[in-house]
Structure formats: C-alpha cells, structure tokens
Amino acid sequence: MKFLIIIPAHNEEAHLSFTLESLQHQRFKDFKVVVVNDGSIDATPEIIKRFTDADARFETINLQKSAHQPGSKVVAAFKNGLNTQNLNEFEIICKFDADIILPDHYLETVETAFQNHPEYGLVGGLLSVKKNGSWVYEGNSNKNHVRGPLKAYRKECFEEMGGMRETLGWDNIDAVLLENLGWKEVVLPELRVKLLKVKGSDYTIKPADYYGRYFYFLGLNRFLAYVASLKEAMKNKSLSFFLQIVKAYESCRSQKLELKISKDEQQVINNRRWNALKKKWLKI
Template identity: 40%
Template sequence: MKIAIIIPAHNEEQFIRLTLDSLASQSFLVSKIIVVDDNSTDATFEIASSYSTYLPIQVVQTSSSAQNIPGSKVINAFNFGLSQISIKDFDIICKYDADLIFTSNYIEVLVSRFRESEKTGMVAGHCTIEKNGSWEIENQNNPDHIRGALKAYRKECFEQIGGLRPSIGWDTIDEMLARFYGWEVVTIPDLHVKHLKPTGAAYNSKSKYLQGEAFFKMRYGWWLTFITAAKMAWNKKQIKLIPDYVKGYQLAQKKNLAHLVTKEQGQFIRNYRWHGIKSKLGLSPRN
C-alpha cells in the first residue's frame, strides 16, 4: 500500500522533530510526507526541511490566521497539502498532527488492518497524554472515535465522504459519513500514540460557541445537542461549557447557517447517536 501523510503545522518547533523521527523509524515506510508550515513564526519550516535526507518529505508553506480556530485553520492547511499530491497515486491518506510520537510498528499495524477488509474505510490507534509521569488514553467520548490528530483513510472512503470540511466538527462528520456510506471505522485499543499537546490546548477563547455550531451543522437537534453538551462538559470537568455549547447552537440556528450534511445523512447521525446513548443506558443492544 502507498501511504501519503499530510501534517499541518503551526509553530511546532518544540515537537515536530519527535514526530518526524518516529515516522523515520517505521517498519513500514510511507511513500510521501507533506508538512504544511501554516504561518509559523518559529523554526518549524527549517526543522521539517532538514529531514529531506531521511524521509520522502516535502515541506510547503501557506499563510492563515495566527488564531487557532477549531476546524478551519487545520483543515485549510491540510487541504493545501492535499493539493500537492495526486490522490489516485496513493491507497491511504493520513492527516496527522505535528505533535505525535508513533511506535515503530504503527504504520505496519495500520496497513494490516486496512488489508483485512476492503470495507475498512478508516483506521487508527488511540492517543495517549502524559499525566503524573505516565501515559494515559486521552479522554474521549466513545472508544470507536478516532481523534482528529490521528486520521487515516482508505482513498476510496476519503473520496466518497468528500474529503474534510474546514469547520469544527470535521473529525466527527468524517466518521459519520464513512459509516453512512457503509465503511467500517476501526480503532485499535492497544496501539498507542503519544500526543504531546492535549486536544484543543491552543484553542482561542472566542471559539467557545463553535462546538454548538457544529451540532447544528450536523443536524443534531435540540435534545441531542443538550445531552452531548452535558456529556462533553462533564468529561472536561467544565460545566460552564453547557450553556456555551447550547448558545452556539442557538446562534447557528438564528443565523440559519448552512448544514454540512444532507437531511438523510443528518437522520443517520441522529439515529447513530441515540442508539449509542440508549445502549449505554442498557435500553438497546449496540451492534
């Protein structure tokens, strides 16, 4: 399998060397790595460029806002990197963050899972973060969710879902659309990647309403929005996020923002989410 990895990077001089070192030591070598230096003001570009001797790497530069607005900044950078390759030349397309440390067999295990079934559309391990000197699974809502830092797509799946949307919620929409089209989303519990910066650590405070906006764009509806907001706030131990998320939904509704999924896709997403909630409450079996 031919694998292309695209790494959006903004001021990652502290971590990107560790990420590229771990990719250079893989037992299954990738065909192409593109680092997108997105408006960095540090040595990210120079560090990444120094790996041209060791890796099939291309480093490109683009310019966007210095603020880390969830979804739009990173995906715009990813899409710029994507434009540098011909997708038809690859079997697997990966979007990885620039602050990850991969085990040496990570790509090999990834490829083996893709080869197990032609219906496998997405595969990943789990992100871990350091807490009190040990590495623990990064908090997430569902064990079948792939973190935005760690995405890998079969080319056909990636094309069918229409690529990645430059909007908060992109890393949920991609999985839901993959399932909608009949693809399997596979997570590997014992395949761990060290995530050096917790998810959302650099988000600007102005982004607090965007999660609710994402719920609206995915056609969650009021009750599912409230339940999901409460769950996320509880997991983050920040109850104040509930009214922020709900207000974000209200603002999006008031502005009549465009949805990112069709009505049929939205119905599928709601059904999937409600099934998961009922299953956890013991009200229905989860297949």
C-alpha cells in the same frame, strides 16, 4: 499499499521534529509526507527543511497565516496539502498531527489491517499523554473512535465519503458518514501513540461556546443538541454551563451559519445519535 501522510503544522517547533523522526524510523517505508507549514512564525520551517533536504519522501508547502478556528483551519491546511498530490499514486491517506510520536511498527500494522480487511475504511491507534512521568491513555472520547491526530483512511473510503469536512466536528462527522456507506472505523489498541500537546489548549473560544458551535456544525437538531449540552453540563455540575452552551447553539441557528454537510448527511448523524440515546438511556 502506499501511504500519503499530510501533516498540518503551525508553530510546532517544540514537537514537529519528534513526529517526523518517528516517521523516518518506521519499519514500513513506502510513504510520502507532506508537511503543510500553516503560517508558522517560529522555527517550524527550519525543522521541516532539515527533513526535506535529507529525505526525498518528505515535502512541504507554505501557507499564509490564518485565524485559528477549531476544526476548519486544520482541515483547510490538510486540503491544501492534499491538492498538491496525485492521489492515484496512493492507497492510504493519512491526516496526522505535528505533535505525536508513532511507534516504529505503526504504519506496518495499519497497512496489514487494511490488507487483511477490505471493509476497513478508517484505522488508527490510541493516544497516550504523559502524566506523573508515565504515558497513560488520553481518555478523551471512546476507545472505538479514531481521534483526529492519527487518521488513516482507505483511499476508496475517503473519496466515497467526500473527504474531510472543513468544519468544527469533522473528526466525528467522518466516522458517521463512512459507517453509513458500509465502511468500518477500527481502533487498533496495540498501537499506542504519544500525544505531546493537550488538544484544545490553544483554542481562542470559551468551552461553552465551543460545545454550542460544535453541536450546531455537527448538524444536531435542537432536541439532540440540548441533550448533548445537558450531558456536558452534568460533567461540570453547572446549570449555567448548560445555558451557555445552548445560547451558543441557538446563536448559530439564528445566524443560519453554513453547514458543510448535506441535509441527508445531517439526518444520518441525527439518526445515529438518536439510536445511541435510545440504546443507552431508554433501553430500546
């Protein structure tokens, strides 16, 4: 199975070479990498050129600088890279970040998982971050969810669910949609990927605004959005945080901002959230 790996990169001079080197060192060799230079103004283009000049499996495209919006910007860059390729040549489509280090057996293990399990639609490993000199599990989200920096989709699954959505929350929306179509999302815990940069550190919006917008673009109805907001506020032990999240959510609703998911897909997402809520809190 051949991999198409698309890596959006914006001002990643400190990390990108580590990511690309870890791909060059993979034991599994049948892949193509497209690095999307998303308006970088640092040495990112020079780093990309070093790899494209030396290895025919590496390509690049250049985009003009755009405003940083969580979720939508990275997916837009990904799609620009995807549109340059003939998908008939590939069986696995990956969206990787430009600040990760993959173990040398990563692609090999993912390919084997897809080969042996035709029901697998999305596969990935676990992210680790460096703390006190040691690499430890990141702990963001749960261990059954493939995180945004290391998505690997079976092409049939990717196409059936309509690809990634250009919106905040895309990396949770995909999991719900593919599962609803009968595919499985699988995390391989033996695959530990080093994450070099803390996610969200370069976001330009406040945390409460982020969550409010996230819950809106995820398609949550008011009740479930308020429950999710309360959960985040309890983590912060702050009533004002809850009110700020709700305010941001309601602002999006009042503006009737465009969602990138259909009414049916919204219902699927809300049903899954509601079922999880009943199972965890109501014991139904």
